[in-house]
Amino acid sequence: MASACGVVRQRRRGVANVPGGAFPSQPPRPVSKLVSSLLAEHKYAEHVSRRTRPSRRVMGAVSLLQNPMELDGEGLGKAASAAAREGVDDREWWDALARRSKQLVLSIALHDAALVLNGMARMRRLDKELVEELVPRISSYMIYLTSAHLSMIASAVAKSEVYNAQFVGALTRELKARLMEFQTMEITMMLNAATKVRITDADLYKRFVTHINHSTHVFHVRDLSVIATALARVNCLGSDVAGRLADSAMLTIPECTPAELSKLMECCMRVNYIDEAFYSTCVLHCRSKLGGMDPAALAATAFAFGQCLEAAAIAHLPCIRRIFRFIRLALVANLPMAQPADLVSILRTYARWQISFDVDHVRKVADRMTSLRDQFNLQGSVSALYSLAILMQRNAWWSNNPATVSLAWESAGEAGYFILGSLWRSMQAESELDFQTLLRAVEASNILLPGDSTYVFAVGAWMVQHHTKLDGPNCAAMYDRLSQSCQPDDDIMLFLSERMSPKLM
Known part of the structure; x- marks a missing residue:
C-alpha cells in the first residue's frame, strides 16, 4: 500500500519513468555537442528577438480592438472609451468609428452613444454630423439616461457647437428635475455645457449656485x-x-x-x-x-x-x-x-499688455533669436521682431544703466539685421505677407535699425505686385512709416501720395 502511494506521489510530481507506470518515458537520446550549442544559440537569438521586437503602435486594451466597421453599438462605446483612455490619436480610426456610428444611429443604445461621443470629445475628434443625427433621439429619450451619461452627452454637444431647441428644452427639464443626482465632476461638466448650449433659464442657474454653495x-x-x-x-x-x-x-x-x-x-x-x-x-x-x-x-x-x-x-x-x-x-x-514659436508667443504677450521686461533680459532674448534666425517663418519673424522692438523701446526709457541699454540695443539690432534681411530677400522672390504684417516689419526696422533703408526696394516691389489692395488709409499708414527713411520726392513716396485720400493729406 505504501509503495502504491509512493507511485501516485511520484506521478503527481511529474515523474514519468516510474516502474510499471502507465506513461513510461522514452530513454534519453544522445545529442552531440555541436547540436547542443546550435540549439542554445537558437534559443538565445529567439530570446533576444522577443526582447528587441518593436512594440505595436497601439498598446494596452486598444491593441485588441477590431476594425470599428465590424463592431456593434456596445463595441463602439467600449472601443471609444478605451481609445480615449489610451490616448489613441489615429485620425483614420476615429473617422471609421464615426462612419460606423452613423450607420447605427437609429439602433445604437443611448448609453453607448454617450460613450462614443465622450471618447470623441476627449480626443477632439467630434463629428458634427453624427451629433446632429443623434440629438433628436437623445432629446426624446433623455429621461432614461443616467446622470453620468447625460453629462457626457451634454458636454459633447456643447463642444461640437450644435444647437437644437428641442435638446435645450429637454436638458433644462431634466436638470431641474434631477439636479441632486449629479456628482461633483458631473456638476462641473453639466454647468459648463449648459452655458455653452445657450440655456437661458435664470432659475436653473440660481439652483446650480445654491447647490454648489452647499x-x-x-x-x-x-x-x-x-x-x-x-x-x-x-x-x-x-x-x-x-x-x-x-x-x-x-x-x-x-x-x-x-x-x-x-x-x-x-x-x-x-x-x-x-x-x-x-x-x-x-x-x-x-x-x-x-x-x-x-x-x-x-x-x-x-x-x-x-x-x-x-x-x-x-x-x-x-x-x-x-x-x-x-x-x-x-x-x-x-x-x-526656447524655440521660435515660444519666443513669438511670449514676446507678443508682454508687448500686447505692456508688461515690463528687464532690458538685460531683452538682450538675452534677442541673442537667442539671432541664433535661431534660420528657423523663423515669415509671420513669426515679423511678430517676434515687432514685439521685441516695442519692448526695447518702452523698457529702455525706464532703465538707469546706460551700458546695459547700449548692449541691449546692439543685440536687438543684430537680431533685426539678420532676420529682417532674410525677410526682405524672400519678399523680392515671393510676397506672402499681408499689408498689416508688412507695416509691422517696416516699423520694427525703423526702431531696431534706424537710418537703414535697405527695405525700401522690397517694400516697393511688394506694393507694385499688390497695388490693387492699397487704399487711402493703407497708403497713409505706409507713408508715415517710410517718412523716417525716405524723402518726400522719392518715387515710392510720390506713389503713395497719389493714392492717398485727399481727406488724409
Missing part, C-alpha cells in the same frame, strides 16, 4: 475654475459666490497648474473680488511651479495671465506683475530650450 469643499480647484468661468459666462457670478469658490480653492491650489489657476483668478477679478490671502497664495504657488516649466508652457501661462490683466482692478495689479516677473525669470533660465 458643497464647495468637495470640489477640486480645477472644477472650481470651470464653474467660475461658466457662471461668469452667463453673468451669474457675484462677489459673494466668487469668495466662496476662492476659499474652497485654497485647499487644493497646490494640485493645479498656473494656467488653470489663472482662470479662477480672472473670474474673481471680473467681479472685483479682493482677498489678499487668496491672491498671495496664488502668487506663491505660481512661483513654485514656473521654475520647472518649459518655454512652451511658460508662453501659454503668460497668455493666460494676460487675460487677467483685462479684468484686473488697480488692487489686483501687484500680484499679476509679480507673476509675470516670475515667468520672465523662468524664461531666461530656460532660454537655451
Whole structure:
C-alpha cells in the first residue's frame, strides 16, 4: 500500500519513468555537442528577438480592438472609451468609428452613444454630423439616461457647437428635475455645457449656485475654475459666490497648474473680488511651479495671465506683475530650450499688455533669436521682431544703466539685421505677407535699425505686385512709416501720395 502511494506521489510530481507506470518515458537520446550549442544559440537569438521586437503602435486594451466597421453599438462605446483612455490619436480610426456610428444611429443604445461621443470629445475628434443625427433621439429619450451619461452627452454637444431647441428644452427639464443626482465632476461638466448650449433659464442657474454653495469643499480647484468661468459666462457670478469658490480653492491650489489657476483668478477679478490671502497664495504657488516649466508652457501661462490683466482692478495689479516677473525669470533660465514659436508667443504677450521686461533680459532674448534666425517663418519673424522692438523701446526709457541699454540695443539690432534681411530677400522672390504684417516689419526696422533703408526696394516691389489692395488709409499708414527713411520726392513716396485720400493729406 505504501509503495502504491509512493507511485501516485511520484506521478503527481511529474515523474514519468516510474516502474510499471502507465506513461513510461522514452530513454534519453544522445545529442552531440555541436547540436547542443546550435540549439542554445537558437534559443538565445529567439530570446533576444522577443526582447528587441518593436512594440505595436497601439498598446494596452486598444491593441485588441477590431476594425470599428465590424463592431456593434456596445463595441463602439467600449472601443471609444478605451481609445480615449489610451490616448489613441489615429485620425483614420476615429473617422471609421464615426462612419460606423452613423450607420447605427437609429439602433445604437443611448448609453453607448454617450460613450462614443465622450471618447470623441476627449480626443477632439467630434463629428458634427453624427451629433446632429443623434440629438433628436437623445432629446426624446433623455429621461432614461443616467446622470453620468447625460453629462457626457451634454458636454459633447456643447463642444461640437450644435444647437437644437428641442435638446435645450429637454436638458433644462431634466436638470431641474434631477439636479441632486449629479456628482461633483458631473456638476462641473453639466454647468459648463449648459452655458455653452445657450440655456437661458435664470432659475436653473440660481439652483446650480445654491447647490454648489452647499458643497464647495468637495470640489477640486480645477472644477472650481470651470464653474467660475461658466457662471461668469452667463453673468451669474457675484462677489459673494466668487469668495466662496476662492476659499474652497485654497485647499487644493497646490494640485493645479498656473494656467488653470489663472482662470479662477480672472473670474474673481471680473467681479472685483479682493482677498489678499487668496491672491498671495496664488502668487506663491505660481512661483513654485514656473521654475520647472518649459518655454512652451511658460508662453501659454503668460497668455493666460494676460487675460487677467483685462479684468484686473488697480488692487489686483501687484500680484499679476509679480507673476509675470516670475515667468520672465523662468524664461531666461530656460532660454537655451526656447524655440521660435515660444519666443513669438511670449514676446507678443508682454508687448500686447505692456508688461515690463528687464532690458538685460531683452538682450538675452534677442541673442537667442539671432541664433535661431534660420528657423523663423515669415509671420513669426515679423511678430517676434515687432514685439521685441516695442519692448526695447518702452523698457529702455525706464532703465538707469546706460551700458546695459547700449548692449541691449546692439543685440536687438543684430537680431533685426539678420532676420529682417532674410525677410526682405524672400519678399523680392515671393510676397506672402499681408499689408498689416508688412507695416509691422517696416516699423520694427525703423526702431531696431534706424537710418537703414535697405527695405525700401522690397517694400516697393511688394506694393507694385499688390497695388490693387492699397487704399487711402493703407497708403497713409505706409507713408508715415517710410517718412523716417525716405524723402518726400522719392518715387515710392510720390506713389503713395497719389493714392492717398485727399481727406488724409
